[in-house]
Amino acid sequence: MQAPVARAWWNDDWQFRKELTFDLSPSGANITEPLSNVPVLVRLSLGNFTYFNDVKPDGADLRFIAGDDKTPLKFHIEKFDPVAQMAFLWVTVPRLSGGQKTDKIYLYYGNPDAENAADSGGSYDPAQSLVYHFGPPAGETQDATAYKNEPTEFTAQVNVTSLIGEGISLDGTNRLRIAATPTLGLDPAKGLTMMMWLRIEAAQSGTIAQMRGAAGGVKLFVDDDRLVAELDTSTKTVRAAASSAVPVSQWVHVALRIDRSSLQLFQNGEQVANAAVSPSEMDGEWIVGADGAAAGIRVDIDELTVAASARTPGYIQAASRSQGIVAPLLVSGADAQKDGGGGESYFATTLRNVTIDGWVVIVLCILLLVASLAIMVGKFIFLNAVVRGNSKFLDAFRKLGDDPTQLIKATGNGDDASAFEAGGESELVAALASRKSPFGVSTLSRLYRHGINETNKRLAGQAAGAARVESLSPQSIEAIRATMDASLTRMTQRLSQNMVWLTIAIAGGPFLGLLGTVIGVMITFAAIAQAGDVNVNAIAPGTAAALAATVAGLGVAIPCLFGYNYLNTRIKNVVADMRVFVDEFVTRIAETYS
Numbered sequence: 001m002q003a004p005v006a007r008a009w010w011n012d013d014w015q016f017r018k019e020l021t022f023d024l025s026p027s028g029a030n031i032t033e034p035l036s037n038v039p040v041l042v043r044l045s046l047g048n049f050t051y052f053n054d055v056k057p058d059g060a061d062l063r064f065i066a067g068d069d070k071t072p073l074k075f076h077i078e079k080f081d082p083v084a085q086m087a088f089l090w091v092t093v094p095r096l097s098g099g100q101k102t103d104k105i106y107l108y109y110g111n112p113d114a115e116n117a118a119d120s121g122g123s124y125d126p127a128q129s130l131v132y133h134f135g136p137p138a139g140e141t142q143d144a145t146a147y148k149n150e151p152t153e154f155t156a157q158v159n160v161t162s163l164i165g166e167g168i169s170l171d172g173t174n175r176l177r178i179a180a181t182p183t184l185g186l187d188p189a190k191g192l193t194m195m196m197w198l199r200i201e202a203a204q205s206g207t208i209a210q211m212r213g214a215a216g217g218v219k220l221f222v223d224d225d226r227l228v229a230e231l232d233t234s235t236k237t238v239r240a241a242a243s244s245a246v247p248v249s250q251w252v253h254v255a256l257r258i259d260r261s262s263l264q265l266f267q268n269g270e271q272v273a274n275a276a277v278s279p280s281e282m283d284g285e286w287i288v289g290a291d292g293a294a295a296g297i298r299v300d301i302d303e304l305t306v307a308a309s310a311r312t313p314g315y316i317q318a319a320s321r322s323q324g325i326v327a328p329l330l331v332s333g334a335d336a337q338k339d340g341g342g343g344e345s346y347f348a349t350t351l352r353n354v355t356i357d358g359w360v361v362i363v364l365c366i367l368l369l370v371a372s373l374a375i376m377v378g379k380f381i382f383l384n385a386v387v388r389g390n391s392k393f394l395d396a397f398r399k400l401g402d403d404p405t406q407l408i409k410a411t412g413n414g415d416d417a418s419a420f421e422a423g424g425e426s427e428l429v430a431a432l433a434s435r436k437s438p439f440g441v442s443t444l445s446r447l448y449r450h451g452i453n454e455t456n457k458r459l460a461g462q463a464a465g466a467a468r469v470e471s472l473s474p475q476s477i478e479a480i481r482a483t484m485d486a487s488l489t490r491m492t493q494r495l496s497q498n499m500v501w502l503t504i505a506i507a508g509g510p511f512l513g514l515l516g517t518v519i520g521v522m523i524t525f526a527a528i529a530q531a532g533d534v535n536v537n538a539i540a541p542g543t544a545a546a547l548a549a550t551v552a553g554l555g556v557a558i559p560c561l562f563g564y565n566y567l568n569t570r571i572k573n574v575v576a577d578m579r580v581f582v583d584e585f586v587t588r589i590a591e592t593y594s
Helices: 313-323 346-353 356-397 406-411 418-422 425-434 443-460 474-495 499-531 536-592
Strands: 016-022 035-045 063-065 075-081 086-096 103-109 128-132 151-154 157-159 167-171 175-178 192-200 206-213 216-223 226-232 237-245 252-258 262-267 270-276 285-289 298-307 330-337
Touching: 035 313, 035 330, 086 103, 167 285, 192 206, 192 216, 192 313, 206 298, 216 252, 226 252, 226 262, 226 270, 237 262, 252 313, 262 313, 285 298, 346 536, 356 443, 356 474, 356 499, 356 536, 443 474, 443 536, 474 536, 499 536
Parallel strands: none
Antiparallel strands: 016 103, 016 330, 035 086, 063 103, 075 086, 128 298, 151 175, 157 167, 167 298, 175 285, 192 252, 192 298, 206 216, 206 285, 216 226, 226 237, 237 270, 252 262, 262 270
């Protein structure tokens, strides 16, 4: 089966696209409010995107296209790392239908000649006055909006393992300071919204962020383990405090919203506090962390944003439910290839997801299978030659008269089974080609010659003379049997040579494959945890790729199991024929020379 092939295509220069669907239904993000011009985070990871090798190393060929498959959308790249197979992309979605799962966009990629079209400033509407992804190090550009409200002081520690790429860590003494500008102030007619992700490691109290000016200010802090929003005007101070403690050691989306009549506090998209206010116009510098007059707080922060307008509750919900570890707003769909590309099979998709450790296991399994097949083929040829030689020898032996030595007199003293002593199948081939005896490589012929040689030695040791009678004592006959039994044991070992490798392949192949699968699943879940993309599309590709190692292990064990049982049965039959022949030969010798 093949992956679906797209029928409509935005631009033929792009080879691939990925469908992205927005789920605002009750079973998804559960947002009833229609939204417009919403910046949405698109996480790409090993779990939901398997084509990092088809994208330019810097992501320059990435394009977001609206659901009409015609309109390019504004977007920018926070991080694109094809080595770690992880990316954080921000796209402005023009419209989202509340309560439905009908809107979609496309992510196009796969054009090596494309130029970078990312537009950070254009990704946000004019009301968005500040967006800090915290990707660049301190001292470099932080504000992703067109206003470029950069920090005047940045002493916070950069956290490289934050929720969305990089973030910052505050220890109660360090901070982030942003100078006062008209775009960061509060206009009562428009309102103000500040949003961020935060993680508090322990119960504590202190300031998180504030805007401080001559005419008052806005403040977000923790008091008695509860989040509190505060608006300070020239006449009074109003607080809106959450009724329950902020969760500890987990990422929480927090939003402070001010409109013409209320101060609201949101936690994970839900309103948790509300207070009536009459805001006045104010501006001032923003401080995140300690400000000298008030104690700071030990907290991790990511995705700090300020908007010079009162964002709607649906807008805040969309931010909370599209950026977190659990992001039900965005559903990753299938990848498609441009018409004429032929699509890609599920098997190829699975192999594309296999990690380095998985390939190591698969390659080891392939090498083990190749070695096992070579052993089985060589052993099959060898046993066929032995069976043919034994059949020819038995036909000749059973036609003998009273003298058991007649056969060796007719064929000579050449050792027709030297391949057993020499070792490998190459010597067997050489023996067959040179036709050392009329019986080829025959175990029975070898036993016969050993028995005759032992018999002749004992007959030759008798006293010479006219009255000489050739006879053998019971002890001599038993000695001949013992010599033939020893020869039989050595040839049995030769027949079973290398069979142990088949048992190793049968027992070890599945365990080796299972090891690769367990490691692959561990890596998949670790990547998902780091990327924060938890859904079936994130889990399935990596898990399927991990199972490829188990398939490789079973692919080694199954043919080796059948081959081992078949060859082992034939070896047992040859050995049984050899034992019967020893008894038959010793009996004839005893009858002839008793």
